[in-house]
Amino acid sequence: MNLLAGAGIPVRIVSAYKILHDKVIVSDSRHTEVGSFNYSRAADRSNSENVLVVWDDPVTAQKYLNHWTSRWAQGADWKQTY
Template identity: 50%
Template sequence: MKNLVLAVALCLANGVSPAALAADAAPTVTIENAFSPDGGAEALVLKVIDSAASSIRLAAYSFSSPHVVEALLRARQRGVDVRVLADTRRNARKNSRAALDRLVGAGIPTRLISRYVLHHDKYIVADGVTVQNGSFNYTADAATANSENVIVVWHSARLAQSYLAHWENRWASGIDYARVPRP
């Protein structure tokens, strides 16, 4: 508290408002982008997941990437509140179900949505301030075979809140994913 009072006093003595100082201390909005299969798109997606400290909300059309699954499991182990929403029809395949099974088995709330012809969203909201978006499906092919793009807007709470509201609306329309029993 003493340091805060001193900082405010120094600001006022030098003609700088405390509000201006606080604005300068706020993280700067930055943008990164990448492409695949040869331009680091998957690495940028993993960077977003690995940077999350409090929450991850992922919306997927197709979900089967082992690397994304592992990153989400690491986030969960760090105490990050992870939730995943994916298209029902697109994720009926064996590899997608195996990926979703791993998430649910680790305690990650996962829902499928069939309200739309396609739930074609592909984005992550991390910590309520960072958004990853683009054509990149969370699949191995998106990383190694397809021409895809990823864009990340870091430290934009306003943008993140817009995506988060969209995600929460879709989450409310989803149904909890049930693991496939193993023989």
Template identity: 50%
Template sequence: MTTQYNNGQAAASRNSENALVLWNCPGVARDYLVHWQSRWDQGVDFRSSY
């Protein structure tokens, strides 16, 4: 699993943040993008109820 790193003071000093950096791994990048796109495609626009 990967996650975002919220670049800020709390992330750098207090939060339990992590990041994964991969170089020269086009297969992993492609698989990650395909999965990300599948999640995006299932998203729906937020509509406030008030």
């Protein structure tokens, strides 16, 4: 998170949940990728993971964007620790 914040990318913490475990990519408001994949080397090379990609479905993409927006609104700004 320090890397993101240090690059000027806003980062937020949502304390309403013990673990916020969503892993979703929405691109071009039309395509959605969702699954267990953690976007890490271990996930890529060692773990049993699943990913679903939904192409050209703006309705599904909007539902995931709405979910993300609701979590972002619940969050508080996270500040770089070093």
